Amino acid sequence: MAVPIAVLDCDLLLYGRGHRTLDRFKLEDVTDEYLVSTYGFPRRFIYYLVELLGASLSRPTQRSRAISPETQILAALGFYTSGSFQTRMGDAIGISQASMSRCVANVTEALVERASQFIHFPEDEATVQSLKDDFYGLAGMPGVLGVVDCTHVAIKAPNAEDLSYVNRKGLHSLNCLMVCDARGVLLSAETHWPGSLPNCAVLQRAALTSQFETELHKDGWLLGDSSFFLRTWLMTPLHIPETPAEYRYNMAHSATHNVIERTFRTIRSRFRCLDGSKGTLQYSPEKSSHIILACCVLHNISLEHGLDVWSLPATGHMEQPEEEYEQMESMDSEACRVRQELLLAHFS
DSSP states (O other), X not given: OOOOOOOSOHHHHHSBGGGOEEOOOOGGGSOHHHHHHHHSSOHHHHHHHHHHHTTTTOOOOSSBOEEOHHHHHHHHHHHHHHSSOOHHHHHHHTOOHHHHHHHHHHHHXXXXXXXXXXXXXXXXXHHHHHHHHHHHHHHSOTTEEEEEXXXXXXXXOOSSSGGGGBOXXXXXXXXXXXXXXXXXXXXXXXXXXXXXXXXXHHHHHSHHHHHHXXXXXXXXXXXXXXXXXOBTTEEOOOSSOOSHHHHHHHHHHHHHHHHHHHHHHHHHXXXXXXXXXXXSBOSOHHHHHHHHHHHHHHHHHHHHTTOOTTOSOXXXXXXXXOXXXXXXXXXXXXXXXXXXHHHHHHOO
């Protein structure tokens, strides 16, 4: 049972002189079922996060007492998976709502610092080939290195540059560009783009474009929907398929690209702070972007630990703004040639 305390100084609780931790909640005292239902993850996963993030969450200061890394992580997971700073959640681990907020900020920062460790494209040839093989096994689409799409996450209206975050539905949001593999593991996540930008403009400005145009694999491509322009490294559907081969290409493309939509649904199901059911993220665009990225890191870590990406029930989520697609594929004749060769070689 939680012990009520009066909290006068959040910093006093978070970091301490002599670095003594203030432990109000012990993982070994509760069941795995309770941890999953309350914090979204089992004990072994939480212990892994404590080991991973502990050093970053234990920075000593001149204060007298500190909240343990374990408790900070539980507070953050409680927020990510429930979507609100609930008094019940704070009571369960013995901290105030204000301390909950500070814990979320600390854990978010620690996860964002490690984003490149968990979200990245494979580099060695064997892993790249395995990536292609996994995609080919879904619907017979060859050479696929990832599926790309954007998803909007609602945020509160920022104080500055307000209109840049208003999407086509009139809501404030961040437009997040992500790439995943055939299992739903994220290979790229750019979570900071203003909601007013259409998908094609986000991709044009994204680091992902620079990667594929200057560095990454020349013998494969991403799959994107019709909100993106066709590129030599980004295969899109045919606008008006006419031949049987073109229909087969579009069907294989759609079945393969659907993985990213399922991944988005799973992330929103697991991290309810992103699905809009408890309202918008009540932070600045920068802090909201970091929270989204932290959830993406946790998503990939959960897959590493065998937590099935497709096992969660679907939940309601923020309606996505519809894009107005303008077909401009003929502007890149080389990209059209690459797609035509793909279609003739594998779908005719």
